[in-house]
Amino acid sequence: xxxxxxxxxxxxxxxxxxxxxxxxxxxxxxxxxxxxxxxxxxxxxxxxxxxxxxxxxxxxxxxxxxxxxxxxxxxxxxxxxxxxxxxxxxxxxxxxxxxxxxxxxxxxxxxxxxxxxxxxxxxxxxxxxxxxxxxxxxxxx
Amino acid sequence: xxxxxxxxxxxxxxxxxxxxxxxxxxxxxxxxxxxxxxxxxxxxxxxxxxxxxxxxxxxxxxxxxxxxxxxxxxxxxxxxxxxxxxxxxxxxxxxxxxxxxxxxxxxxxxxxxxxxxxxxxxxxxxxxxxxxxxxxxxxxxxxxxxxxxxxxxxxxxxxxxxxxxxxxxxxxxxxxxxxxxxxxxxxxxxxxxxxxxxxxxxxxxxxxxxxxxxxxxxxxxxxxxxxxxxxxxxxxxxxxxxxxxxxxxxxxxxxxxxxxxxxxxxxxxxxxxxxxxxxxxxxxxxxxxxxxxxxxxxxxxxxxxxxxxxxxxxxxxxxxxxxxxxxxxxxxxxxxxxxxxxxxxxxxxxxxxxxxxxxxxxxxxxxxxxxxxxxxxxxxxxxxxxxxxxxxxxxxxxxxxxxxxxxxxxxxxxxxxxxxxxxxxxxxxxxxxxxxxxxxxxxxxxxxxxxxxxxxxxxxxxxxxxxxxxxxxxxxxxxxxxxxxxxxxxxxxxxxxxxxxxxxxx
Numbered sequence: 309x310x311x312x313x314x315x316x317x318x319x320x321x322x323x324x325x326x327x328x329x330x331x332x333x334x335x336x337x338x339x340x341x342x343x344x345x346x347x348x349x350x351x352x353x354x355x356x357x358x359x360x361x362x363x364x365x366x367x368x369x370x371x372x373x374x375x376x377x378x379x380x381x382x383x384x385x386x387x388x389x390x391x392x393x394x395x396x397x398x399x400x401x402x403x404x405x406x407x408x409x410x411x412x413x414x415x416x417x418x419x420x421x422x423x424x425x426x427x428x429x430x431x432x433x434x435x436x437x438x439x440x441x442x443x444x445x446x447x448x449x
Numbered sequence: 450x451x452x453x454x455x456x457x458x459x460x461x462x463x464x465x466x467x468x469x470x471x472x473x474x475x476x477x478x479x480x481x482x483x484x485x486x487x488x489x490x491x492x493x494x495x496x497x498x499x500x501x502x503x504x505x506x507x508x509x510x511x512x513x514x515x516x517x518x519x520x521x522x523x524x525x526x527x528x529x530x531x532x533x534x535x536x537x538x539x540x541x542x543x544x545x546x547x548x549x550x551x552x553x554x555x556x557x558x559x560x561x562x563x564x565x566x567x568x569x570x571x572x573x574x575x576x577x578x579x580x581x582x583x584x585x586x587x588x589x590x591x592x593x594x595x596x597x598x599x600x601x602x603x604x605x606x607x608x609x610x611x612x613x614x615x616x617x618x619x620x621x622x623x624x625x626x627x628x629x630x631x632x633x634x635x636x637x638x639x640x641x642x643x644x645x646x647x648x649x650x651x652x653x654x655x656x657x658x659x660x661x662x663x664x665x666x667x668x669x670x671x672x673x674x675x676x677x678x679x680x681x682x683x684x685x686x687x688x689x690x691x692x693x694x695x696x697x698x699x700x701x702x703x704x705x706x707x708x709x710x711x712x713x714x715x716x717x718x719x720x721x722x723x724x725x726x727x728x729x730x731x732x733x734x735x736x737x738x739x740x741x742x743x744x745x746x747x748x749x750x751x752x753x754x755x756x757x758x759x760x761x762x763x764x765x766x767x768x769x770x771x772x773x774x775x776x777x778x779x780x781x782x783x784x785x786x787x788x789x790x791x792x793x794x795x796x797x798x799x800x801x802x803x804x805x806x807x808x809x810x811x812x813x814x815x816x817x818x819x820x821x822x823x824x825x826x827x828x829x830x831x832x833x834x835x836x837x838x839x840x841x842x843x844x845x846x847x848x849x850x851x852x853x854x855x856x857x858x859x860x861x862x863x864x865x866x867x868x869x870x871x872x873x874x875x876x877x878x879x880x881x882x883x884x885x886x887x888x889x890x891x892x893x894x895x896x897x898x899x900x901x902x903x904x905x906x907x908x909x910x911x912x913x914x915x916x917x918x919x920x921x922x923x924x925x926x927x928x929x930x931x932x933x934x935x936x937x938x939x940x941x942x943x944x945x946x947x948x949x950x951x952x953x954x955x
Contacts, residue, residue: 336553345614359614361639366550367543370942372506377550395945398886399925399936400750406942407514407914408543410639411614415895417751432944 332436333429336376339365341441348444355415370406378427380405395432471574476537477587480565481526483596515540534608541565541599566590569604589625603633735765747933761830761904767950769868770796784811794867796885796948802916802940805888805949823952824906825891832932834875841874851883853930882930885948886918893937922946
């Protein structure tokens with residue numbers, strides 16, 4: 309058992325260091341990103357606070373190179389696939405929370421909208437593997 | 450303080466109502482490091498340095514961001530007050546969550562873990578310190594909090610329960626030391642589902658968490674060290690989109706003394722006396738614009754409404770965004786935060802609003818001229834170049850006019866393109882739209898409801914943690930390249946497409 313643990317540990321170590329050599333910053337193995345609120349299918353009247361949940365990794369400021377920590381990005385009605393080799397885009401449908409915010413006041417026009425969270429590293433790149441939430445749909449009345 | 454000065458000047462004539470009891474209601478947050486003396490025993494100097502760094506990089510800015518006031522830091526803790534209980538609890542959550550990230554790369558015995566208590570109460574503010582029962586209760590809450598946790602009093606709970614979507618676990622009434630009445634205590638769970646988990650299978654969860662932590666921590670530490678040494682060697686590589694060959698080449702950034710007929714007598718400024726620049730500063734090329742009226746905004750996006758008339762006074766604006774060469778002159782003078790790598794004629798990128806402000810402050814100081822950031826109104830006035838159409842050349846999009854996503858026919862353009870690569874607008878300005886996003890002075894307002902009409906920077910009543918960016922970038926579509934298009938970004942955060950151009954008052 310001990311030996312297996314040691315082997316697993318060294319394997320993880322080498323994997324992690326190689327991953328750093330390549331493109332993305334390594335994500336924590338069991339990182340879990342999700343919406344605390346709203347939930348999938350929520351019907352909302354007017355503006356709302358979206359709250360971001362993250363387990364097994366920490367939230368930090370953009371620019372901070374702490375291991376196992378990143379900052380939130382909220383993707384609104386985005387259908388393009390995420391490019392792991394590019395920084396997460398910045399525009400009105402890709403909101404950045406580089407100051408370490410874990411919630412945001414969101415105003416959307418009435419109708420159905422999709423929301424998805426993506427965790428970005430110090431340089432706004434997705435982690436490897438990407439830490440993304442389920443894409444949820446909300447309806448604004 | 451003000452009262453005292455008046456006493457000196459006018460004598461005690463009694464017309465100043467003396468602030469006898471500077472009492473106020475405040476949300477008080479007390480934090481301290483659990484096991485501080487143990488940490489000091491393991492590594493005194495290292496712990497001290499790390500705690501100071503955490504206070505400087507995390508605690509102080511987070512309190513400021515949440516509109517709080519830091520009262521004091523003690524060896525192992527801090528005390529702050531907030532007008533808003535919601536902001537106080539948010540501040541606590543940010544600090545706790547950030548600490549998770551910071552500790553992740555360290556072995557467990559070196560973890561710095563805060564306990565945080567928040568209470569709502571009456572405080573007396575005196576000589577920069579605060580006193581009162583309210584403060585004591587906050588300190589007691591902190592004392593009973595589990596490491597890494599935030600405990601709040603019933604008073605705080607009542608204020609935040611419907612405003613902060615967190616889990617709150619009631620811990621019942623607790624008798625705290627030297628306080629007569631028991632205090633109702635709640636534990637804040639930033640993640641409500643953690644409440645359930647904590648109750649169901651603590652042993653299994655602990656076992657799993659322990660194993661994962663061991664792996665993650667060891668792996669993380671290794672990776673962190675590696676990244677650290679790597680980042681030290683590589684220096685700063687700002688624009689990850691440019692070819693690696695360019696990035697690796699660290700530019701020496703010579704200040705080219707050519708073509709500087711209007712170079713000022715820089716030595717006249719006292720601020721640079723201790724650092725006389727060997728060569729005169731080459732100022733960015735400026736275009737002076739006449740004043741005028743124009744209709745600002747458009748009906749294409751809710752943030753651009755309502756269209757409103759603005760009167761602009763004469764001013765000058767940079768012909769191009771600030772280049773890497775121009776930026777690095779400031780970096781060489783130690784007045785700007787970092788040296789940018791890349792082609793000297795390319796616009797500097799990865800600039801946050803504070804960086805841009807540092808640059809204009811420096812340039813104004815060494816030249817003695819009124820250099821500054823443009824206001825949002827000035828930027829749009831300049832970008833329109835006297836037109837009222839969707840783009841400066843008309844209402845229809847044309848390719849090869851602006852450097853935006855899918856806007857340039859030529860494939861594989863190196864980004865960001867060097868300055869002056871594309872046509873200038875009727876005012877002779879390049880890249881007012883596309884290229885790099887450009888910071889302006891204004892704080893973010895979600896539309897123009899209540900905007901000034903005199904072309905000044907709109908700072909009042911706005912969200913000044915976000916500042917306005919204009920122009921869109923090579924990574925945004927044509928919609929963002931319209932002169933009326935506007936967006937925002939955190940003033941303190943750098944992003945690889947963000948740059949700026951400067952303005953000059955006459």
